[in-house]
Amino acid sequence: MGEVVESEIPNxxxxxxxxxxxxxxxxxxxxxxxxxSARKRLLKQQRREEKKAEKKKAAKEEKRRKAEERRREWQxxxxxxxxxxxxxxxxxxxxxxxxxxxEARAGERERKRQKxxxxxxxxxxxxxxxxxxxxxxxxxINSLMQQIMYCYAVNGRCDSPCHLCLTGCTGEIATQLQRLxxxxxxxxxxxxxxxxxxxHDQKDSLVYLTADSDNVLEELDPSKIYIIGGLVDRxxxxxxxxxxxxxxxxxxxxxxxxxxxxxxxxxxxxVNQVVEILLRFLETKDWKNSFFQVIxxxxxxxxxxxxxxxxxxxxxxxxxxxxxxEELE
Ligand SMILES: C[S@@+](CC[C@H](N)C(=O)[O-])C[C@H]1O[C@@H](n2cnc3c(N)ncnc32)[C@H](O)[C@@H]1O
Numbered sequence: 001m002g003e004v005v006e007s008e009i010p011n012x013x014x015x016x017x018x019x020x021x022x023x024x025x026x027x028x029x030x031x032x033x034x035x036x037s038a039r040k041r042l043l044k045q046q047r048r049e050e051k052k053a054e055k056k057k058a059a060k061e062e063k064r065r066k067a068e069e070r071r072r073e074w075q076x077x078x079x080x081x082x083x084x085x086x087x088x089x090x091x092x093x094x095x096x097x098x099x100x101x102x103e104a105r106a107g108e109r110e111r112k113r114q115k116x117x118x119x120x121x122x123x124x125x126x127x128x129x130x131x132x133x134x135x136x137x138x139x140x141i142n143s144l145m146q147q148i149m150y151c152y153a154v155n156g157r158c159d160s161p162c163h164l165c166l167t168g169c170t171g172e173i174a175t176q177l178q179r180l181x182x183x184x185x186x187x188x189x190x191x192x193x194x195x196x197x198x199x200h201d202q203k204d205s206l207v208y209l210t211a212d213s214d215n216v217l218e219e220l221d222p223s224k225i226y227i228i229g230g231l232v233d234r235x236x237x238x239x240x241x242x243x244x245x246x247x248x249x250x251x252x253x254x255x256x257x258x259x260x261x262x263x264x265x266x267x268x269x270x271v272n273q274v275v276e277i278l279l280r281f282l283e284t285k286d287w288k289n290s291f292f293q294v295i296x297x298x299x300x301x302x303x304x305x306x307x308x309x310x311x312x313x314x315x316x317x318x319x320x321x322x323x324x325x326e327e328l329e
Contacts, residue, residue, distance in 0.1 A: 127167055152186055208248075255291075
C-alpha cells in the first residue's frame, strides 16, 4: 500500500522547475526542446531506470540460482531414499503440493477477474485521459506506462474495483500500451477516441480532476465520471488539464489535500497516486486516511539528499505535514 511510481517527480512550483515558462513542443515526441533543468531531470530519470533494470536483472538471476539449488537439493534427497516405492511416493506428494498451489492461484485469478468484471459493470467510473500527443519525451511516456500498470494492479487488489477507462489510446501511446505485459487481457475499458467523444452524451457527468481547479472535491458521486490527465510532465505543462477542461466545457475539481495537509505550494500528484487515493476513498470514505495511505510517511519526512528520490521527496516534504486538530477546525 502507498507505494508510488516514483519516476514522476511532481513539481508544483514552476512550469519547468526553474521558473521559466514551458517551451513549446516540436511536432515530434522525442525531439522536445527541453529546458536545462528538464534535461537534468530526464537524465536522472534515465539513470534511475537503468539502476532499476540492473536490480531487476540481479533479482531474476538470484531467483534462477535459488530454483537451481532447490532442484539439486531435491535430487540429492530423492536419490538418498532407499526404495523405488519411497521415491515414487515422495515424487507424488511433491506433485500433489504443486497441483494444490496451482489450483489456489487459478482460484485467486478467477476471483480477481470476477471482481474486476463487477467493477466494470457497476464501479465508480475513473478515466485516464491519454490524449496529450507530443507533450511527453519517450522516458516520460515510459513512466506513464508504469503508472498505468500500477493503477490497474491497485484496482485489481481492491475489494470493490472501479470502472477504469483509458481514452485517447492512439499513436505512440497505443504502441506503448500494447507492450505492457498482459495488456490485451486487462479488464479495463480502452478507447482510441478522446474522452469528449467517448462520453459525448454524458457531458454533465464529467469532472476533470486538476490541481488547478478552484473547486474542491468533497465526495465521490457514483453518477459522475472522474477524469485524470494521463501526463508525466513534472508540471512542465502547468495548467494544461484545467485549460483543456475549460475548452471542453466540463466541470473541474481538485483533491481536498489542503484540508488535511499543510502545504506551502500547490500539490500535483502522479496519475497512480490520484487513482489510488480515489480507490482508498471509495473504500474508507475518509480523505485523510486515503492521503496518508498513498503518500507514505517516509516520503514526507525523509531527509534530503537521497540521490534517487530527492526531487520527489523535496516536493512531498513541502506539503505532507499533518495539520493539527486546531488547524483543521
Ligand atoms: C502529473 S499530473 C499532470 C499535471 C499537468 N501539468 C496538469 O496540468 O494537470 C497528472 C494528473 O493527476 C491529476 N492530479 C494531480 N494532482 C491533483 C490534485 N491535487 N487534484 C486533482 N487532480 C490532481 C490531474 O488530473 C493531473 O492531470
